Amino acid sequence: MRQHIVYAFGNLGQSGFYNALSTYFVVYVTSSLFANVDETVASRLIGVITGLIVVIRIAEIFIDPLLGNLIDNTTTRMGRFRPWQLIGGTVSAILLFMVYTGLFGLVNVNQTWFIVLFVIVFIVLDVFYSLRDISYWGMIPAISEDSHERSVYTALGSFGGSIGYNGLTIIVIPVVSYFSFLFTGSYAESQSGWTAFGIIVALLGIITAWSVAFGTKERESALRSKAQKNGNPLQAFAALAKNDQLLWVALSYLFYAVANTATTGVLFYLFKFVLGQPEAFSIAGVIPVFTGLGASALYPIINRYVPRRYLFLGGMVFMVIAYLIFIFASSSLPLVVVGLLFFYLPATFIQMTAILSLTDSVEYGQLKTGRRNEAVTLSVRPMLDKIAGALSNGIVGFIAVAAGMVGSATAADMTAANIHTYKIFAFYTPLAFIVVSALVFMFTVKIDEKMHAEIVEELEAKLASGEIESEDAKDADLVEENAAEGAAARK
Template identity: 80%
Template sequence: MEQATQPQTNQPKPEQSKPAQPTSTPSKARVIGRRICYAVGNLGQAAFYNVLSTYFVVYVTSTMFAGVDKALAARLIGIITGLIVVIRIAEIFLDPLLGNLIDNTTTRFGRFRPWQVIGGCVSALLLALVYTGLFGLVNVSETWFIVLFVVVFVVLDVLYSLRDISYWGMIPALSEDSHERSVYTALGSFTGSIGYNGITVVVIPIVTYFSYVFTGSHAESQAGWTSFGIIVALLGIITALTVAFGTKENESALRSKAQKNGSPLQAFAALAKNDQLLWVALSYLLYAIANVATTGVLLYLFKFVLGQPAAFSIAGVIPIITGLIAAPLYPVLNRYIPRRYLYIAGMVFMIAGYVMFIIGAQNLTMVIIALVLFYIPGTFIQMTAILSLTDSIEYGQLKTGRRNEAVTLSVRPMLDKIAGAFSNGIVGFIAVAAGMVGTATAADMTAANIRTFKMFAFYTPLALIVASLLVFVFTVKIDEKMHARIVKELEAKLESGEIANEDESTDGAA
């Protein structure tokens, strides 16, 4: 290592020009091709997640046990849904460990792309398997069905998480430039919105069509759901392979000279010292809890407060439209407006949306306006959080000497899962506290019921949004300019040997 750096000191001009050659900027066509391939990945990944997290429960409760005795079916549904909840909670603590595994992956294909192949392809095959009802094993042995289901679903969930974490963790490996990272993030968010929401549009047509093909009836059937699972699995495989073979990880000095990432405890210790990562995470967590608390009870708003449950589809159409507009718009605006101000503006929009919810909850027009104000900034806030977390990788590397890419970017999905876990409890609590259960209707709602609903659906989340904004404004310092300075300083320290390529030296520097 020292022998390689000394000639650079004696003859700086010729030696400094050579290393730049391998990392020279690729052609415009190649850059566009890599962007497209990366974007295609989240089309299948987001669709896969919706099928796994939302429609699998629908399949379990409606069709998986259709041929089983009703009492046994009810018991099995309870067991399966309970297991899914437990697995989801356990996954919160598992994601950083998976991130550390990815960070310590060393292959000639890079650190992230192998997990796109392994996680994407194997999880897709297992998804198709669970949508067959494990080939009707429940009709042979209830015990073996439960045992095998637990094993298959856990492995499926872990492999999907490896694909998800490696996908978003790849962004800092694709580029060191903040704006280019915002382009990749925007493209992934754009196709993710199409994939996730597109499944909602096609699920019933696909299931009923293949049910008719195999049974002669348009009623939902096992054959229909199995066909649906296979189609999504194929989409998952194709899109994962597109990312794996259509992108290229950038072997820059910052990445190639970074030391091994060490054990999970060492990785977590480095993250604990990364104050910018922690502040961004706290701000995003407050936002995420507020967001899921409100979106989780919008059906109650339409059903019990407005008394117009048929209009609830509006709450699904608005986020699709705003997401498709906001995702490609973000990198364009970010060329002229620092993302810090995009985040703050998004929070102001959300605050205005909550005010509209509070004062106009019983007026459909005002609720629609509130929904637009509520959903417009979601993409901006989430993308800013992802980019801030991404840039905190170099901040942490400069501060601690340890570079943790996948572990750092596993924080965001972990925060979403924490918020999701909160959401399940919040929704149930609001429904009971506001009397919106059983056979109750909008006509049964009293003024006290409405006030209780507003308190937990709007006032409390509004307070969380304000807290999130304050945390971001007063504690989050990392932005595009700061990140550019950090990258230059890191490159200089790596070249001079101040940051060594050895674990022992790094630990001492930290």
């Protein structure tokens, strides 16, 4: 029970940290970072900083598997994953605090040096956050080999993450406003308010990361101890390429993630330009809070009676219904709310099933190749989310321009052609992606709870019999062979 609580608490801080790093850091940059800089220069610097963030995020897509390989090859007394919770959580928290101070005011002293140092600090910050994120999800197969127990840990992580991510959205403005008033006498956003916010998030990040580092325990099972060494990145990638179940799950999830992020990225346009009620957009923020918390708590209970394969495909059916409502009833606020319920309710089930399928593919890959790539395998999902996020950024900008939903335009300015263009890219295309995702999962993903249990049993038997030889056994055979050759030479 203690380890369950600690694991859930870990993602509370980690998800809140991610929200502060991705969403609210951009808000801070555009509102307060350059408040004391000439307006013309400030506009140019905002463009430079936001552009650099996008470039760094895209580049990070290709770094995550390398970081996973680094974690997989870590050998310490604390285990493979917990050291990176400690190191990644601490370093990333310190650097987050630094960027929320404008690098201790350097932005107001020398903008050129600020840009140079900002790039360095943000890259290092992103790398160490990724090390924490990958090691957090990557440790699930190291904590338990039981498929249901893994679903419990995944649910707990999702539960804590939902509280942390959405909870930060609730407190950010009150926190920034309070500390701005405390230091400036005004409730308007200020550098001091955002610095205080950065300190709070950084402290939460350190506390939750340390709780996982010192409050969890990796199991040293036969499957892990007898696995071949993970090797260099090329060897790890070669092993992943042979893991067909991992690749099919990843492809299915990628179609889902692109559809999901493309739609959520332009939901505000639905309220502002189609419904003409932008003030009602808060509904789209409240619904996922409650559906996420409820679904993550119920998932392991429902999964005892319903195989996760059906939870994934059932979730896809819910999303299809949601898109049909958005397409044919987008002018009715009550029906749009119903559509949002169908859209957000299955999201946790779909995402958790994908995580668990990727987790169980660790043993599947080990059975096929002899290599146990835990962190590299679990780095695939964050990488797919980042690919989808990068595509979403481009999609949002394209839809806004193509549908004329820019500048001072209002719902009254929208023509039938504008609305149709919006629906094509916001609903019709993502709906097609959801259908493809479901079909890929249905016809290619074979690994489930029963198959995973059989794989674990077969793997244990083959490792015990020596049919799958561990790296240590290979080293022993090599030593014995060299000794025999030396004895023969002496004779």
